[in-house]
Amino acid sequence: MLNIIICDDEKVLRSDLKRILEAELGLMGVSYRITEYGSGEEMLTEYPNIPGQKILYLDIKLDNINGIDTARRIRRLDASAVIIFVTVYPEFVFQGYEVRALDYILKPYEKEKIIRSLQNALSVLDLTKESCFFLDHRKGSQRIPFDTIQYFFSRQHKVYIVTTEGTQSFYGKLGDLEGSLPSCFVRIHNRYFINLKYLDSLEKNCAIVGNTALPVSRSYKQSLSIAYARYMLE
Template sequence: MVKIGICDDEPQMIKLLSQTLEQVLQLQGIEYEIWEYASGEELTAGIACLDIDILFLDIEMRILDGIETAKRLRKKGMKGIIIFVTAHPDFVFQGYEVHAFHYILKPYRKEKIAEVLTQALEELDLSKEQFFVIEQKAKIIRIPLSQTLAFQSDRRKVLAFVEEGTIDFYGKIDDVCCKLPSYFIRIHNRCIVNLNYVTTLEKDRCILGEHSFPVSRTFRQEVETAFARAMLKQ
């Protein structure tokens, strides 16, 4: 789980930033918590700040500004990523002293927030669980990718093979493929498998325990290379 902090003395700014961060994190299937702070004093008061992975910190706050807040956090031992938020780009250069990762200018642009957040997530060594988000009519399902064996298209639907069974949803296999980590590999126009579950690779079949999926000639060489690389890592 990624723990994200937002510190700003303007409630409306916190709300806008929080909403955008939630949209990006949910689309990426990342489990998260967002902690909100109305001042630098509140943020630095306890030890909870030491657990923050990514902090969005407003520079221009009353009493304790963002730069001084960041200095206190670093002095306390906070190792998380600090991203400064400011309406004045001239302030950004002060961030080097506290090892700021990036900055975002007000008023917010959703595209910039998404870009910086994605970079920060990549910077973190996320050994945390990753999820694939499935949207259905009445609900949204998040399936842990570490427990997902494969995805296979079936006409207008895609089947997700998980340890407990299968989950189907409307979608295209191409759209699924671009959202998966590198341990998933395309073996057919209609199928993607989790290399961590592959037990046997045959000439035209890929075996994952009780499941068998076809390997097409187009993807054969790439699958063989990926499977061999995965075996060497074990």
């Protein structure tokens, strides 16, 4: 799961930024969690316990520990996090090179600039290719957000995609999907891949996904349990 961190001492501006990010990520089908902090100290205290890939939106002018110093400390903990500065002082953005900041956003926020910086950040983290499944048909290609897909299953030379909106299908083999799906999808049977996001419970020989009981093969039971436990921790 992608973790987005917003660190700004102005609550209203945090909320504005969060609202824009949530709307765009929802359209892209990216699985995410957004955490807000009002100070660099608070964020640094909790940062080591935040798992997964991260995008940080840091206000440069914070009380006590400013955004630049906060970013320096983050870099000692995490070399791969994407850092984006937010500021009303454009003259300070050049200091961002020191901490390998990807971008900066000037206040007040412009929606287009936020979306563009988010897309760049996702590209750096290599998440954009995982956000959607592309279903080809006669009329062209349809984009189905992975975040809406509950499970895939195969039957008689066709693969079915069960989403929160309905079911679609295409001719193919389920095995061809292996290796191209996000890590939240796991195989539970020769004929089923499920999205752990929609796994409600594990029974003796089945998985309850979206109120549907799906068979779990003995050979996949242990790997499913481990994957589900890891997913819950993230």
